[in-house]
Amino acid sequence: MALQKSSNTFSIQEMIREKKNKKAKKLQIEKIVPFLLLLTAIVSVLTTIGIVFTLIAETFTFFTKVSITEFLTAQKWYPFSETNGAFGILPLISGTLKVSIIAAIVAIPIGLASAIFLSEYATDRTRRTIKPILEVLAGIPTIVYGFFALTFVTPILREVIPSLEIFNALSPGIVIGIMITPMIASLSEDAMSSVPNSMREGALALGATKFEVAIKVVLPAAISGIIASIVLAISRAIGETMIVAVAGGSTPNLNWDVTGSIQTMTAYIVQVSQGDAGYGTTIYYSIYAVGFTLFLFTLIMNLLAQFISRRFREEY
Amino acid sequence: MNATIVKPTIEAVMNHNNSKQSAKAIVYKTSGLNLWYGENHALKEINLDIHENEVTAIIGPSGCGKSTYIKTLNRMIELVPSVKTSGTIEYRGRNIFNKSYSVEELRTRVGMVFQKPNPFPKSIYENVTYGPKIHGIKDKRILDQIVEESLKGAAIWDEVKDRLNENAFGLSGGQQQRLCIARCLAVEPDVILMDEPTSALDPISTLKVEELVQELKKDFSIIIVTHNMQQAARISDKTAFFLNGEVIEFTNTDKIFSTPLDKRTEDYITGRFG
Amino acid sequence: MKLIDHAKVLKQMKSRKASNIFFKLLFMAATTFGLLVLGILLYRVITQGIGYLDFQFLQNLPSRKPEQAGVKTALIGTIWLMGVVAPVTLLLGVGTAIYLEEYARKNRFTRFIQVNISNLAGVPSIVFGLLGLTVFVRALALGTSILAAGFTMSLLVLPIIIVASQEAIKAVPKELREASFGMGATKWQTILNVVLPAAIPGILTGGILALSRAIGETAPLVVLGLPLFLAFLPKSVFDMFTVLPMQIYNWTGRPQEEFQGVAAAGIIVLLTMLIIMNSIAVYIRNKFQKRY
Structure with a gap:
C-alpha cells in the first residue's frame, strides 16, 4: 500500500518499518526507564530511613553513656560541665514549648482572622493581591526573622517590660508567631474556600449576616482543615531553629518564665555544632538524642494533622 | 524534492485492483x-x-459502547485501568490481542482522530512531524515533504502554509481538528479511526471535515463514531447500530436508513429514543 | 398565634449588623498586620543595611572591621550551592514525580512513598543537618564541602519540587497523552515529547521555589559544621565554603553595633537574590498559564 495515496516518492510506513531495527533498543529503554525512575523515587524513602536510622543509632550510643531515666526525668541540662554534668531534656523541652505556645497565641487569632477575611469578606482582586504577599512572608529566610527579633522586637519589648533580658522567650516566640501566621492563614483559607457556596447562600437567605455565616456555617464546616493547618504550623514552630538560636539565648531552664534567657532543643543542637565538641564525646551524641526527641515531637504533630484532615474530611 | 514519477508497487496495484472489485478486502474482523x-x-x-476503502459509521445512543468499541480497535481502551476483554479482533488477519502484537506497531498502522481536537502545544510543523519523528524519521527534507503532503491531504495546507512555525493553539477549533487529521496522515496509516470527530465543531467546520472524510476514503479505510445520524447517512458506506453494548444491525447505510430490519433501529433513527 | 416578634428581631438586627461590621474591620486589621510586619521588616533592614551596601561590599572578603567586611565568599558560596542543589533536586524530584504519576500502580507501596514525601516535608530542617552530618560529612567523608552541603539541602527541598512536579504532570490533559499513544508512541516517548514539555513551566516554578528555600536555610549548614568565617574562595565542589545565611548569622551574633548594619546589608543581598528568583517563577507561571 501507500504509494498511490499521495505523490510521495517514498512510503513512510516502509521507512518506519526500516527504523524498526532500532526496535530492540527502544524496547530496552522502555524497560529501563521505569526502573531508573523508581530508583529516584526510592531516594525519598531512603532519606526517611536514613534520618530514622541515624537518629536511633546515635541516640542509642548516647544512652550507653547517659541513662534513659536521667535523660527523661532529670530537671537539669548542664552538658558542658566536666564534674557535675546533667542530661535532663526537660529544660530544653520547656524552652521549646514556651516559644511554641507564644507563637501559637500570636499566630492562631491573626491567622484565622486573616483566613476569614480573605475567604468571606475580601473581593477576588484583594485575595489575589494579598495571598502572594503572605506567601512572600512565608518565604523569608528564618535567619532574617532572627535578625528582626534580636534587633527590632527585643529592644521594643524591653521598653515595655524593663525586666526583659536581651535573650528571652517572648521575642522569638512572637516572631515565630509572625512567621507561621501566613501558613495558618493560607491553609485555613483553602479549607474555608472549599466550603460550597450553597451552604453560605442557605444561611444568607435566612437573613444571617456575613459574620454569622462565617462563624456558624463556614468555620464549623471547615474545622478539620483549620485544625490541621494549626497543628502543622505549631509543628513548624517547634522545629524552628535560627530565630531561637539568635534571639532566645543558651540557658536551659525548667520554668514558665518568658522574660529570661532560654534554650530550645534546636538551639542546643546549634550551640554544640558551632562549638568544638569532638566526634565521639557524650556531647556529640547528645545532639542526636535531642534531635530524635525533636523529630518525634514534629512527627507526631504531622501525623496528627494528616489524621485530622483525613478522618474528618467533609464530603460536600 | 525531485519530481519523480510515481512507481506503483505490486502491493499498491493489488490494493488498487481490489478496491475496484465489489468484494473488498477485510481490514478488521471482530x-x-x-x-x-x-x-x-x-x-x-x-x-x-x-472493509477496505469504505467509511463505516457506528451510531447509537450515548453509553451504547460505540466509543469503547472504536478505542478497542487500536487498544487505546487499555489506558483505562480494570478493562478486560475476550474474543478476537483481527487486523489484516492478525489478532491484535495477541501477546506478540506490539500496540505501538498497531497504532502506527491505525491512526486515530479524537472527539476534541487535541493538537500538541507545539508548532503546526512539529505537530505533523511528531509521528514520523518518534518512529525515527529525522531527514529534514523528507519531513518537510511529509508536512506538506499531510496538510494538503487534510485540506488545511492553504490555510496554514505561511505559518507552519506558529503554535497550533492559534488555530480555530475546526482547523485544529483538520491539523489532527493531518498529524494522523503523516505516518500514512492504513485505517483511520474517528471518535465523534465533529462533536466539538461548528457546522461549517463540520462540513469541511465531512468533505475531507469523503476525500480520504479513496486511500484509507475509515471507521467513524458519530452521535449524529444525518452525518452517518451523509458520509458512510456502511452503518452499525449499537445498543447496550450489542450490535443490533450492521448493513449498507442507505439500507439501514430506508428499511431497517430491527424495530429498535427504526425507533432510534426515527428519533423515538436516544 | 405569633411566634416571632418582628419588632424584637428588627431591634436585634441593628446590633447584629454592627457586630458584622466590627468583625469585618477586625479581620481586615489582622490581615493588614501581616502586610505591616513585612513592610516594617523590609524598612528596618534596608535603613540599617543600605549604608554598608556598596559595590565594595560585594567584592570584599569578610573582615574583623565592619567597614571593610564584604560578602564575596558567601555570595560565591551560595552560587556554588545552587550549582549542586539545582541539578540534583531537578533530577531526583522530576524523576520521582514521573514515576509516581505515570508508572506507579495505585498500591500500598505507592501510597507509602506518597505519605513518606509529605512527612519528609514536615521534618525540621535541623534534623536534615544531623542526617547530612552523619551520612555525607562523616560516613562518605565529604567533610564540610559544597558537595556535602549540596546533597543535604537537596534532600531537604526534594519534597517541594516533587509535589510541584506532580501537580504539573497531573495538569497535562489526558487528550494530549491519547493523541501521542494514538500515533503509536511508546510510554516514554509520550512522557518525553508531550507530557514533560507541557509540564515544564510548573516544574520550573517548583524548582525555583525549592532552590530559594535551599539558599535561605541556615540551620542544617550550622549542624554540618560549615565555617562562619571564611577568607578564601572554593575552587571545586570538594572545597570548604560558606553561604550568605551563615555569614549573616555570624554578623548578627557579633556584639558590635556596626556589625548589625553589615548583617542587614547581607540580608539585602540575600533578599534581592530571592526576589529575583521569585520574580522569574512568577514570570514563568504567568507566561505559560492556561495554555490548554
Missing part, C-alpha cells in the same frame, strides 16, 4: 468480542467485518 469495565459488561459478543 469475532465474539466482549469487554468489561470491572463488573460492567460494556461490549457483548460483537461480530463485525470492516
